[in-house]
Amino acid sequence: MIIARRTFLKLTGGAGAFAAAFAAGLVSSGRVLAANWNKAGFESKALADVMKSLGATGATDSKDIIITAPDIAENGAVVPVAITSRLPNTQQISIVAEKNPFPLAATFDVTGGGEGYVSVRIKMGQTSDVWAVVKADGKYFTARKEVKITVGGCG
Amino acid sequence: MVLGAPALIAAGCATFPDSATTQRIAEKMVSEDFTAPTPALLKRLVQDRSQQICSKIGDARLTQEEAAEVVKLARASIQYPSSGKLVGNWKIGDDLAHDGAGDRIQGGRLEKRKENGGLCQNCHALAPDEINVGNVGPSLTGYGLQRGNSEAIAKLTYERIYNTWAYSPCSNMPRLGATRHLTPEQITHMVAYLLDPASPINKR
Amino acid sequence: MAEPMKIRATLQGDVADVRILMLHPMETGQRKDAKGEIVPMHFIQGVMVTHNGKTVLDTQWSQAVSRNPFLGLRIKGAKAGDKIGVTWVDNKGDKRTDEATVTPAS
Amino acid sequence: MPTARAGIAAILLACLAAWGAAPALAQSGDPLGVGRKMLAEDNPGDLWIEQGKTLFHQKRGPKNASLEQCDFGLGPGKLVGATARLPRYFPDTDSVQDLESRLLTCMVQLQGFNRDDIVKRAISPAGSNGSDVEALALYITSRSNGMKMNVSLSHQKEYDMYQAGEYLFYRRSGQTDFACVQCHGEANKRIRLQDLIHMTDQKGVQEVVSTWPAYRGAHFVVRTMQWRLYDCFWQMRLPELKYASDASIALTTYLHYQGNGAVITVPGFKR
Numbered sequence: 001m002i003i004a005r006r007t008f009l010k011l012t013g014g015a016g017a018f019a020a021a022f023a024a025g026l027v028s029s030g031r032v033l034a035a036n037w038n039k040a041g042f043e044s045k046a047l048a049d050v051m052k053s054l055g056a057t058g059a060t061d062s063k064d065i066i067i068t069a070p071d072i073a074e075n076g077a078v079v080p081v082a083i084t085s086r087l088p089n090t091q092q093i094s095i096v097a098e099k100n101p102f103p104l105a106a107t108f109d110v111t112g113g114g115e116g117y118v119s120v121r122i123k124m125g126q127t128s129d130v131w132a133v134v135k136a137d138g139k140y141f142t143a144r145k146e147v148k149i150t151v152g153g154c155g
Numbered sequence: 156m157v158l159g160a161p162a163l164i165a166a167g168c169a170t171f172p173d174s175a176t177t178q179r180i181a182e183k184m185v186s187e188d189f190t191a192p193t194p195a196l197l198k199r200l201v202q203d204r205s206q207q208i209c210s211k212i213g214d215a216r217l218t219q220e221e222a223a224e225v226v227k228l229a230r231a232s233i234q235y236p237s238s239g240k241l242v243g244n245w246k247i248g249d250d251l252a253h254d255g256a257g258d259r260i261q262g263g264r265l266e267k268r269k270e271n272g273g274l275c276q277n278c279h280a281l282a283p284d285e286i287n288v289g290n291v292g293p294s295l296t297g298y299g300l301q302r303g304n305s306e307a308i309a310k311l312t313y314e315r316i317y318n319t320w321a322y323s324p325c326s327n328m329p330r331l332g333a334t335r336h337l338t339p340e341q342i343t344h345m346v347a348y349l350l351d352p353a354s355p356i357n358k359r
Numbered sequence: 360m361a362e363p364m365k366i367r368a369t370l371q372g373d374v375a376d377v378r379i380l381m382l383h384p385m386e387t388g389q390r391k392d393a394k395g396e397i398v399p400m401h402f403i404q405g406v407m408v409t410h411n412g413k414t415v416l417d418t419q420w421s422q423a424v425s426r427n428p429f430l431g432l433r434i435k436g437a438k439a440g441d442k443i444g445v446t447w448v449d450n451k452g453d454k455r456t457d458e459a460t461v462t463p464a465s
Numbered sequence: 466m467p468t469a470r471a472g473i474a475a476i477l478l479a480c481l482a483a484w485g486a487a488p489a490l491a492q493s494g495d496p497l498g499v500g501r502k503m504l505a506e507d508n509p510g511d512l513w514i515e516q517g518k519t520l521f522h523q524k525r526g527p528k529n530a531s532l533e534q535c536d537f538g539l540g541p542g543k544l545v546g547a548t549a550r551l552p553r554y555f556p557d558t559d560s561v562q563d564l565e566s567r568l569l570t571c572m573v574q575l576q577g578f579n580r581d582d583i584v585k586r587a588i589s590p591a592g593s594n595g596s597d598v599e600a601l602a603l604y605i606t607s608r609s610n611g612m613k614m615n616v617s618l619s620h621q622k623e624y625d626m627y628q629a630g631e632y633l634f635y636r637r638s639g640q641t642d643f644a645c646v647q648c649h650g651e652a653n654k655r656i657r658l659q660d661l662i663h664m665t666d667q668k669g670v671q672e673v674v675s676t677w678p679a680y681r682g683a684h685f686v687v688r689t690m691q692w693r694l695y696d697c698f699w700q701m702r703l704p705e706l707k708y709a710s711d712a713s714i715a716l717t718t719y720l721h722y723q724g725n726g727a728v729i730t731v732p733g734f735k736r
Binding site for chain 3: 036037038042077078079080082097100102104105106107108109110111112113114115117118119120121122123
């Protein structure tokens with residue numbers, strides 16, 4: 001279905017889309033309100049740079065992080081991703097779609113009684129590994145899962 | 156559970172319209188309830204003889220005579236490319252097989268492209284590694300591997316795409332050439348895509 | 360104008376399962392409208408969730424979060440009747456706060 | 466036609482069976498299921514219910530009136546259970562109306578809106594905030610949530626509509642030779658990855674009639690049954706189905722009646 005595909009492309013944008021968006025909007029607007037917003041991380045174009053911005057370079061794989069996401073997503077504009085961390089004292093969870101033009105999608109700081117669990121929906125431009133980067137007890141751990149993106153529709 | 160005619164109708168006080176009355180009412184809707192940018196496009200709703208025969212309601216069966224008529228009309232409809240060559244370029248055919256666009260009408264405008272997509276991916280499994288394929292029609296994976304690429308197979312394949320009703324009267328598959336959705340030349344590319352040993356559809 | 364969120368907070372043992380739906384375009388800044396003009400970038404940058412006034416989740420989002428966002432989280436040590444507060448802030452400075460009460464599992 | 470279908474299937478299956486072509490999906494369980502479940506559990510469509518409620522009670526239009534006096538068949542303003550019985554015959558308009566055509570009648574008669582204006586905006590652009598009609602249709606239908614679809618064919622015009630709807634469901638035309646049944650007449654079929662609902666089966670048709678209006682994930686708005694039908698004709702390469710036309714109401718009458726007994730659960734969630 002072509003309308004869906006068009007919509008998908010428009011709403012998610014391509015690589016150029018994200019770059020242009022950042023150049024035109026965020027970077028110059030100076031109206032970034034969230035004080036702790038990780039500008040360097042959200043502007044990073046490579047996984048390694050994202051990890052660096054999070055201070056997570058050299059993080060180790062952990063089986064205590066579970067990524068719940070579809071093997072195949074019908075609609076790349078809405079890919080559900082839930083992260084469960086069983087690591088003691090989970091402090092932060094980030095979701096990174098490696099092949100997105102700007103891979104870092106979201107970071108969640110867990111405080112107080114918050115559990116090591118978040119669920120969200122992200123845009124993905126193409127089939128890619130989705131990474132969970134978890135800070136627990138001051139150390140960084142990762143897990144990843146591939147999500148295949150097909151542009152759904154019947155046209 | 157398969158649905159039948161509404162048995163509850165008997166319990167009501169209205170009368171069951173006979174099929175001629177229903178047809179009259181419904182055809183009036185068809186003629187009044189659709190819009191198109193041009194009168195010619197509105198004519199797409201007009202059925203040809205074969206479509207009339209193939210619009211069986213519910214469990215109604217095609218009679219042998221009807222099937223024979225559909226086959227006869229289909230056979231007569233088939234035209235071959237002026238070049239006489241039935242096997243084109245499989246790469247073009249590959250693109251066509253994965254193109255589902257063209258000729259739709261929305262917001263008072265016709266989706267006009269140089270040529271229409273072949274629609275294959277919507278209904279058929281294609282190359283072995285493809286996920287985003289339909290299953291309304293049978294899998295075409297390995298089509299050429301099973302059949303070879305003789306002239307006879309090329310002709311059969313061409314004809315089945317051009318007007319599949321010549322072989323399977325009233326099947327769900329569109330008569331892609333006969334309805335002018337595709338040109339004869341486009342169909343030769345799809346034949347190549349199905350038969351060529353180098354085509355992804357014949358990857359082992 | 361920011362539309363109200365839909366917040367569900369259901370108790371499962373002593374954990375509140377919190378599900379939040381927000382109405383927001385999450386524009387990437389690249390989409391064109393019907394007239395062919397670029398729709399300016401417009402997305403939620405941060406969402407804060409509180410439990411009886413105490414912050415339990417502080418998020419940073421990019422425009423890669425989907426339109427009409429969903430956020431799910433779990434809060435330990437919750438009781439029926441506890442207050443869950445949610446505030447989002449977008450890159451244009453629009454914000455919206457809504458509150459819900461933790462309900463027992465049905 | 467079943468004979469014809471079996472025919473083509475038999476010919477091709479015979480060829481395929483020899484080397485056992487299994488589609489990739491069949492081998493890997495349900496790789497789409499996880500995502501579908503996650504999306505359906507938290508449906509953004511819910512956000513439009515409140516909007517629809519506000520629109521319903523607000524005094525609007527040239528006549529500055531609410532829709533509280535609108536009669537959906539159970540009496541003015543009575544919404545609970547009303548959509549479970551639609552489409553139905555309405556004496557005041559002497560016609561069979563579905564939810565959306567009835568809503569149009571009320572917006573014109575009670576509120577003084579211009580019919581053409583509403584129709585033009587009824588189906589909103591993808592990625593928009595949705596239309597008034599979409600929000601209203603969802604709110605009104607949500608008032609029948611949990612109730613069973615119970616369409617009756619007791620008036621002659623209701624019978625006629627049903628029969629015409631069935632006729633249209635099977636009527637093939639256009640360059641794809643499609644009627645509805647070509648895609649919706651068998652179980653476990655897909656167009657690409659999208660499941661096609663088996664509408665000549667009671668369970669299948671019940672799923673259709675109980676889940677619209679629905680949030681359409683790829684469009685980010687609530688879509689209605691009128692949209693669903695319109696979009697099918699578009700994909701079939703046929704002319705555009707007029708909003709709230711008799712043809713659309715006939716098809717809805719046919720499907721809703723077949724789906725009687727389905728428990729209404731809106732908004733649905735469609736990929």
